Amino acid sequence: MILTDYRRTYPPFQSGQRHSRDCVRGGPSGARQAFTKTRSLPLVTVDAEIALRRRRFGELADSDGAVIGVSPAALNEKLDGLRVFYGGRGVWYNAARTKTLAEPGVTVGLLHTGRHYPDDLLGDGVIYHYPVTATPGKDAAEVEATKNAGRLGVPVFVVVQRGQLRDVHLGLIEDFDDADQSFLVGFTSADDAAALKTPQGWGSVSEEPFVAFDKKPRKRIELLTRERDPRFAFKVKKRSGSACAVCKLRVRGLIDAAHVIPVKDRGSNHPANGLPLCPTHHRAFDSGLFWIDPDSFEVEPSAGETAESLRITVRDIAWLPAHPDQEAIRWHSENVGGG
Numbered sequence: 001m002i003l004t005d006y007r008r009t010y011p012p013f014q015s016g017q018r019h020s021r022d023c024v025r026g027g028p029s030g031a032r033q034a035f036t037k038t039r040s041l042p043l044v045t046v047d048a049e050i051a052l053r054r055r056r057f058g059e060l061a062d063s064d065g066a067v068i069g070v071s072p073a074a075l076n077e078k079l080d081g082l083r084v085f086y087g088g089r090g091v092w093y094n095a096a097r098t099k100t101l102a103e104p105g106v107t108v109g110l111l112h113t114g115r116h117y118p119d120d121l122l123g124d125g126v127i128y129h130y131p132v133t134a135t136p137g138k139d140a141a142e143v144e145a146t147k148n149a150g151r152l153g154v155p156v157f158v159v160v161q162r163g164q165l166r167d168v169h170l171g172l173i174e175d176f177d178d179a180d181q182s183f184l185v186g187f188t189s190a191d192d193a194a195a196l197k198t199p200q201g202w203g204s205v206s207e208e209p210f211v212a213f214d215k216k217p218r219k220r221i222e223l224l225t226r227e228r229d230p231r232f233a234f235k236v237k238k239r240s241g242s243a244c245a246v247c248k249l250r251v252r253g254l255i256d257a258a259h260v261i262p263v264k265d266r267g268s269n270h271p272a273n274g275l276p277l278c279p280t281h282h283r284a285f286d287s288g289l290f291w292i293d294p295d296s297f298e299v300e301p302s303a304g305e306t307a308e309s310l311r312i313t314v315r316d317i318a319w320l321p322a323h324p325d326q327e328a329i330r331w332h333s334e335n336v337g338g339g
């Protein structure tokens with residue numbers, strides 16, 4: 001049998017690694033030790049941790065599967081033992097309890113204050129920015145612990161601050177972007193069976209074939225939310241970088257993801273229909289004050305404008321890690337620009 005052959009071909013160390021998802025104790029050298037320890041010590045396992053967090057969230061949530069407007073005190077009491085809000089930082093990973101799963105731990109809670117990036121809360125998730133505090137060592141550990149939650153498929157409690165009250169969501173870390181220093185966190189429910197599995201392709205955007213247009217026209221209200229969809233913004237920045245494509249401005253929280261084919265014209269939310277732009281150049285692009293030549297990728301100012309008048313500092317967008325799909329650029333140049 002293939003399975004027998006596999007075990008015979010590889011040394012025991014390799015088969016031990018298959019269990020290390022449940023009890024990684026830091027690097028390959030610790031894997032064997034971890035494997036033997038599972039048999040003798042009652043360690044917290046990944047599956048048990050996932051089940052525990054889902055159960056606790058289920059106990060907290062109302063009949064609609066949401067937790068809206070609870071006091072911090074009530075929240076702490078209900079989640080007692082998980083220490084979701086311990087220590088006054090935005091990310092909590094409770095090292096004492098979770099470092100047996102992965103070093104330095106697995107994030108338990110994320111606090112979204114909405115103070116700095118109010119637009120980043122989606123209907124079904126949140127863009128969570130890496131912590132930047134006076135203790136970079138702690139920040140790095142928190143980022144690592146949050147990546148661990150994503151890699152292991154362990155849900156985290158996303159606490160949203162609304163005045164004196166808190167909303168709580170159960171979130172799965174879907175992806176991260178080290179360049180933009182942000183996580184994409186999708187909300188899940190206590191009994192989301194599909195999400196129990198470790199996310200496929202975690203941490204690496206597996207891009208679907210390009211689709212320029214949405215199949216169905218959208219309602220007005222949907223257009224508005226879609227234009228500012230943070231999930232789209234996350235994917236565009238991960239793909240094409242988080243600096244303005246035409247002036248190279250790179251300020252956290254100031255870069256938009258522009259739809260090349262606009263949402264109102266049924267432009268899709270595929271990341272290759274997106275271009276990172278600062279708000280001023282986003283507006284200029286949307287109103288046709290400049291466009292991109294679909295063959296040379298050169299930036300073309302409209303009649304009466306110059307690169308200088310528009311404060312465009314690059315000749316073309318070939319410097320981007322990835323440019324939008326040519327079909328989208330062509331559509332924009334012919335229908336919005338003057339190409």
Ligand SMILES: [Zn+2]
Pocket residue numbers: 244245246247248249277278279280281
């Ligand atoms: Zn710009």
